[in-house]
Amino acid sequence: MSSQFRAPKGVPEYVPPQSAEFLAIRTALSEPARLAGYGYIELPVFEDTALFERGVGESTDVVSKEMYTFTDRGDRSISLRPEGTAGVMRSVIENGMHRGGLPVKLWYAGPFFRAERPQHGRYRQLQQVGVEAIGSDDPALDAEVVALADRAFRGVGLTEYILELNSLGCAACRPAYAGLLREFLTGCELDEATRERARLNPLRVLDDKRPEVQAQVAAAPLPVDHLCAECAAHYDATRGFLADLGVTWQESPRLVRGLDYYTRTAFEFTHPGLGAQSGIGGGGRYDGLMSALGGSELSGIGFGLGVDRTLLAAQAECVEWSDPDRVVCFLVPLGDPARHEAVLLLGALRDSGVGADMAFDSRGLKGAMKAADRSGARYALIIGEDEIAAGTVMVRDLVEGTQEPVPIDDVVVRMMGSAG
Numbered sequence: 517m518s519s520q521f522r523a524p525k526g527v528p529e530y531v532p533p534q535s536a537e538f539l540a541i542r543t544a545l546s547e548p549a550r551l552a553g554y555g556y557i558e559l560p561v562f563e564d565t566a567l568f569e570r571g572v573g574e575s576t577d578v579v580s581k582e583m584y585t586f587t588d589r590g591d592r593s594i595s596l597r598p599e600g601t602a603g604v605m606r607s608v609i610e611n612g613m614h615r616g617g618l619p620v621k622l623w624y625a626g627p628f629f630r631a632e633r634p635q636h637g638r639y640r641q642l643q644q645v646g647v648e649a650i651g652s653d654d655p656a657l658d659a660e661v662v663a664l665a666d667r668a669f670r671g672v673g674l675t676e677y678i679l680e681l682n683s684l685g686c687a688a689c690r691p692a693y694a695g696l697l698r699e700f701l702t703g704c705e706l707d708e709a710t711r712e713r714a715r716l717n718p719l720r721v722l723d724d725k726r727p728e729v730q731a732q733v734a735a736a737p738l739p740v741d742h743l744c745a746e747c748a749a750h751y752d753a754t755r756g757f758l759a760d761l762g763v764t765w766q767e768s769p770r771l772v773r774g775l776d777y778y779t780r781t782a783f784e785f786t787h788p789g790l791g792a793q794s795g796i797g798g799g800g801r802y803d804g805l806m807s808a809l810g811g812s813e814l815s816g817i818g819f820g821l822g823v824d825r826t827l828l829a830a831q832a833e834c835v836e837w838s839d840p841d842r843v844v845c846f847l848v849p850l851g852d853p854a855r856h857e858a859v860l861l862l863g864a865l866r867d868s869g870v871g872a873d874m875a876f877d878s879r880g881l882k883g884a885m886k887a888a889d890r891s892g893a894r895y896a897l898i899i900g901e902d903e904i905a906a907g908t909v910m911v912r913d914l915v916e917g918t919q920e921p922v923p924i925d926d927v928v929v930r931m932m933g934s935a936g
């Protein structure tokens with residue numbers, strides 16, 4: 517009988533054996549940040565709606581169309597987090613983390629929620645690994661953050677992705693540029709919704725992917741050509757440090773990104789194996805965010821890497837993952853006295869750090885051996901009447917197809933030697 521219940525639409529579930537790959541990828545994506553001194557932050561999954569409205573921007577699709585917003589029992593407007601940066605900034609301000617040494621360097625991982633139209637690689641519950649580095653304007657930090665994302669994808673085994681880089685200017689030079697762009701856009705033939713977007717945030721029109729819009733904005737003024745001297749110097753220095761770090765990138769003068777807080781450096785990683793949803797990660801500077809949220813005037817830079825899409829990209833590149841959590845040995849007890857021996861041995865193996873499982877429900881040899889194969893274990897440890905009488909265990913190598921009796925007192929040490 518199949519249940520009437522289904523997972524919510526657009527929510528990917530990772531079940532064994534694929535879930536092992538998901539976990540391994542999430543761990544690999546966070547490894548470079550951990551090695552670079554970023555501390556872990558565990559954030560709330562929901563926050564005040566106003567935090568995202570003020571932090572991410574009311575004109576963004578993410579906030580205006582895609583948030584899961586509800587009123588809680590205390591009549592507060594709450595939203596499931598659509599992204600991590602605003603929550604990190606809230607926490608840094610609330611906990612006064614910026615009063616210690618700067619920059620504050622943090623990483624996080626977990627689910628985020630966006631009510632998008634589901635399709636391959638676009639989910640309503642999506643998983644990210646992110647970092648945020650707060651309180652430094654040093655372009656070497658921009659390069660560090662971009663390089664960490666690059667190293668994360670390389671650590672997963674990806675080679676075919678592209679890093680796109682742009683600079684969006686700052687509070688000093690952006691308004692004049694936005695005015696110029698807005699003026700240019702009034703002369704274009706755009707539909708009503710795009711015209712409205714041009715009014716609210718003209719930069720967003722620049723990276724509209726529709727060919728008819730692209731044709732209209734082909735001759736539009738670009739942010740990089742209108743940077744103030746400080747932003748231009750910052751961008752040059754960032755590229756210099758990135759070159760030092762051996763990172764390769766493409767200049768992408770129309771890259772804008774979908775969240776409103778970005779200033780100066782903006783970047784995105786795309787993968788050709790993913791079709792329309794090609795963005796596997798992205799980020800940038802957000803120098804006005806902390807003060808917009810009521811904190812001090814500290815700058816910041818960070819990224820979010822999409823774990824679900826990285827998994828799809830790894831599959832597209834046929835990256836092989838071994839499952840570190842598979843058990844090493846699988847115990848096959850035949851008969852009740854053997855089941856007691858097996859339970860004791862299982863405990864001893866696990867106490868010694870050896871991954872071990874056993875056949876439950878008094879199965880016969882055939883059924884138990886099938887379970888051993890399914891477990892992925894290298895060794896089946898068979899205990900029958902003969903073995904109990906001799907004080908041994910039959911150790912069968914499931915890969916080589918060989919077997920030999922081993923004194924029961926030696927089994928744990930033998931298996932510990934095989935586990936590495």
Ligand code: HAM
Pocket residue numbers: 598599600601630632637638639640641642643644646647648774775795796797798799800801817818819820821822823824825
């Ligand atoms: P974002 O570009 O909106 O940035 O999301 C980062 C990554 O999350 C995307 O590149 C993509 O891989 C993944 N992602 C986003 N939406 C979906 C979806 N519906 N389904 C599957 N994957 C998705 C941010 O969220 C910023 N907070 C990143 C950041 C941190 N910027 C500065 N600091």
